[in-house]
Amino acid sequence: MADIAKEYMYENIERIANGILAQTKHRPKLGIICGSGLGALADKVEDRTVINYADITGFPISTVPGHEGKLVIGKLGGKAVVLMQGRAHCYEGHPPQKIAIPVRTMKLMGVETLFVTNAAGGINRDYKVGDIMIMKDHINLAGFAGINPLVGNNDDKFGPRFPPMSNAYDRKLRDLAKSIAKEKGFEPFVREGVYCMMVGPNFETVTEARFLNIIGVDATGMSTVQEVLVARHAGMRVFGMSLITNMVISEYDVESVANHAEVLETGKARSKDLQTLVSTLVERMDL
Numbered sequence: 001m002a003d004i005a006k007e008y009m010y011e012n013i014e015r016i017a018n019g020i021l022a023q024t025k026h027r028p029k030l031g032i033i034c035g036s037g038l039g040a041l042a043d044k045v046e047d048r049t050v051i052n053y054a055d056i057t058g059f060p061i062s063t064v065p066g067h068e069g070k071l072v073i074g075k076l077g078g079k080a081v082v083l084m085q086g087r088a089h090c091y092e093g094h095p096p097q098k099i100a101i102p103v104r105t106m107k108l109m110g111v112e113t114l115f116v117t118n119a120a121g122g123i124n125r126d127y128k129v130g131d132i133m134i135m136k137d138h139i140n141l142a143g144f145a146g147i148n149p150l151v152g153n154n155d156d157k158f159g160p161r162f163p164p165m166s167n168a169y170d171r172k173l174r175d176l177a178k179s180i181a182k183e184k185g186f187e188p189f190v191r192e193g194v195y196c197m198m199v200g201p202n203f204e205t206v207t208e209a210r211f212l213n214i215i216g217v218d219a220t221g222m223s224t225v226q227e228v229l230v231a232r233h234a235g236m237r238v239f240g241m242s243l244i245t246n247m248v249i250s251e252y253d254v255e256s257v258a259n260h261a262e263v264l265e266t267g268k269a270r271s272k273d274l275q276t277l278v279s280t281l282v283e284r285m286d287l
């Protein structure tokens with residue numbers, strides 16, 4: 001089996017993690033990854049240290065609008081957090097093992113729980129643009145094609161060779177999020193469902209949309225799953241939310257098409273509610 005490239009090795013990730021910790025007084029146990037257009041949550045982080053990904057040697061950089069590329073470390077809901085304002089994606093040319101770097105860095109910084117958020121296209125026909133989907137499970141469709149960050153030599157220091165994935169999304173956190181949604185009057189637009197990762201960067205064809213619907217997918221995107229695989233491999237607790245920024249077109253000959261500008265617009269429109277959900281969850285969860 002091929003050796004792991006130096007940049008993905010434990011010692012390198014440890015170096016990155018220690019370098020970040022040396023720049024902040026905070027010792028976060030919670031990590032949050034903000035998806036397309038959802039980085040405004042960083043404005044709620046107090047007493048913060050901000051580091052550009054570009055200044056962290058070895059960190060994957062995002063080239064996509066709506067992904068600021070900043071690591072924000074500080075206090076949210078009274079708890080120390082490390083928040084990623086934007087993420088890198090495989091379709092930008094990063095190998096999946098590179099997508100693993102930020103999650104493993106957080107783990108070696110002491111993070112035990114990871115929140116992931118993303119913008120996603122609605123596949124479930126009952127969903128509407130602006131709905132927030134609590135992630136119950138995922139399908140790693142990219143993994144079916146061999147794109148999986150856990151492929152290659154396994155370093156047991158990161159986690160076991162064969163990690164289970166049947167309970168990837170923490171049930172207690174999902175229940176807490178649902179009860180907060182009820183209390184805040186968000187129930188009409190908060191769902192729970194299954195996310196599927198496509199590699200992208202193209203949006204889906206009509207037949208792909210129909211296929212995803214048939215196999216039980218509720219929403220689809222081009223990220224998140226790889227981060228969750230790495231986090232669960234490392235024994236981290238995971239919670240995820242998708243903002244439905246558009247409905248994936250599942251009828252032939254429809255004139256309108258999916259586009260990233262619409263994704264960012266919806267992000268802006270619903271981002272306050274998403275921020276409220278996340279920050280209240282952070283405030284109330286055990287860490």
Ligand SMILES: O=P(O)(O)O[C@H]1O[C@H](CO)[C@@H](O)[C@H]1O
Nearest residue numbers: 035036118119222223260263
């Ligand atoms: O998953 P996030 O990073 O939120 O972004 C989603 O939005 C972009 C497409 O508009 C893709 O990058 C897709 O994955």
Ligand SMILES: Nc1nc2[nH]cnc2c(=O)[nH]1
Nearest residue numbers: 119120121198220221222
């Ligand atoms: N694959 C995919 N990713 C998205 N991200 C936001 N919207 C979409 C979508 O419709 N499809």
